[in-house]
Amino acid sequence: MALSSSMSKVNTIKMTEAQFDQLRDVIYKRAGIHFLDSKKYVLESRLSRRLEELEFEDFSQYIMFLTAGPYQMEEFQEMFNRITINETSFFRNEPQLDYFEQQVLPQLIEARKDTKTLRLWSSASSTGEEAYTMAIQLHRSLGIRAMDWKIEILGTDISEKVLKQAQEGKYPHYSVRSLNEMVLNRYFKQEGSYYHLDENIKSMCRFEKLNLKDRVSAKRFGTFDVIFCRNVLIYFDDDMRKNVISIFHDQLAKDGYLFIGHSESLRSLNVPFEQLPAPQAFVYQKV
Ligand SMILES: C[S@@+](CC[C@H](N)C(=O)[O-])C[C@H]1O[C@@H](n2cnc3c(N)ncnc32)[C@H](O)[C@@H]1O
Incomplete structure (x- = not known):
């Protein structure tokens, strides 16, 4: 059977070691994402189609x-849309x-009972499941009191x-696969094969775009009571991790x-953070 021209062309453009070194350097400088030697195939396979286009x-x-110049923002955006790993799910x-x-x-609800304001940040939110999970949990925690509170949950990502x-x-079933029936029925409406989140x-x-390498842009979002930064530090090297953690240090409330x-x-x-003694929580506070 003959392959369609688009299928037969996938993955046809090979990347040399020198090209890989150059490209990962460009990516690192722009976004802090560090491609290990073993990940050449990721860039090759994800960008081959783009080269053809x-x-x-x-x-x-x-x-x-x-x-070529300072104005290649659109192509960088297109590239980040293609090369980032966006795996996530509810809960x-x-x-x-x-x-x-x-x-x-x-603890935070008690501490903020006078201002009735909470600000939470999902700092590499991908398709939103992490931010919406926090929203569901906060909604459950506040119950009827939610109406009196000013809640702001920000999701940011480079893609x-x-x-x-x-x-x-x-969302497709994959995203909600670990939810029990009660949560699913309470917070989602199924339409065909998709689950629509409660309004x-x-x-x-x-949700807003933010490159975690960009401290100045991050600053405009202000101070948060909780920051989630899960499953993105693994793509950075120690220098970038330190920079990102120092952004969080600046933008996290004292408590x-x-x-x-x-x-x-x-x-x-x-970095000036200490891990709380809750082994499965992977949670830190400022020292
Ligand atoms: C694996 S997902 C993690 C999603 C979610 N935090 C979770 O744990 O389920 C990693 C996300 O980090 C984003 N990302 C990678 N580099 C980034 C950068 N420099 N600035 C902001 N987001 C970035 C990717 O686009 C991707 O959506």
Whole structure:
């Protein structure tokens, strides 16, 4: 059977070691994402189609195009949409989220009872499941009191593609696979093969583009009571991790909480945060 021309062309443009070194350097400088030697195939396979679309014959032409001047923002955006790993789901790492709901939220609700204001940040939100999970948990914690509180949950990511999906609030079964029937029925409406999130929960969250390398842009979002930064530090090297953690240090309230991913640690970074003695929570406070 003959393959269609688009299928037969996938993955046809090979990347040399030198081109890989150049391209990952460009990516690192712009976004702090560090591609390990073993990840050459990721860039090659994810960008090959893009080169075809632009009618470039090899990666050198693409790199030249990217670096030709300061105004290649659109192509960088297109590239980040394609090369980032956006895996996520609702209630990802439940033991950690149980700690957030059962220990952190009651403590913060008590601490903020006069101002009745809470600001939470999902700093590498991907398609929004993490931010919306926080919203569901906060909604459950406040109950009827929610009406009197000013809640702001911000989701940010470098990829515009995932942010668009987050704003839609509509998810395939894969994203909600670990939810029990009660949560699913309470907060989602199934239409065909998609699960549409409750409008109240949606209205608690907003999504904006942010490159975590960009401290100045991050600053405009102000101070947060809780910051989630899960499963993105693994793509950075120690310098970038330190920079990102120092942004969080600047933008976290004195008694705020920083949650990181279960396979990540701040231990070797020598940053002014201490881990709370809750092994499954991966949660830190400022020292
Ligand atoms: C694996 S997802 C994690 C999603 C969610 N935090 C979770 O744990 O389920 C990693 C996200 O980090 C984003 N990302 C990677 N580099 C970034 C950067 N420099 N600034 C902002 N977001 C970035 C990617 O676009 C991707 O959506």
